[in-house]
Amino acid sequence: SQQGEEDPQALSIQEGENATMNCSYKTSINNLQWYRQNSGRGLVHLILIRSNEREKHSGRLRVTLDTSKKSSSLLITASRAADTASYFCATDHTGGFKTIFGAGTRLFVKA
């Protein structure tokens, strides 16, 4: 079964708006990662946040992690048409050794 589950499943916004995607998971984790996948391409790593971190930034990306709620969010600020892609959260859970991916959020940014 999948460890992480994203919502919404799909999101459509205008260029320049912010996009927020959420991820929930079930068991304790060591870290949580976000990946992007453009249509027909492989996944590309965006950011990793460890279980003892609460927030991390990378350019226009902001990731938060709330281990008490077992949830994370990915915020893309000032979105661009080029941000159109699927976004996946991936978790490495405590005591395990697998990176498990959620079902993903499909983001469409309209120019």
Add this chain to the structure above:
Amino acid sequence: DAGVIQSPRHEVTEMGQEVTLRCKPISGHNSLFWYRQTMMRGLELLIYFNNNVPIDDSGMPEDRFSAKMPNASFSTLKIQPSEPRDSAVYFCASSSEPHLAGAVTGELFFGEGSRLTVL
């Protein structure tokens, strides 16, 4: 660095045929993963290797699937005989960090995938 290289990018075959997918991980990476992606099931981990040794193959769907890593720079995923329900995109990914029980894992680097269609 060329990144993770997969071949073929596209494969169309008939049911019952043998399919071999290939992967060259990033040089120096000691963990290698095979994932399968479908619309219905998303990304599923099939098998992963650490230092060329299979660590967990519990995701391999059936005995028809097998994977090998004869050396640090090459891995294959074989399906024999193939069936229409095996149609999917198969991804190989590598990592420089160990994915072992208790270890804190890190970033995965994915190839562009091999799109398999079994008729």
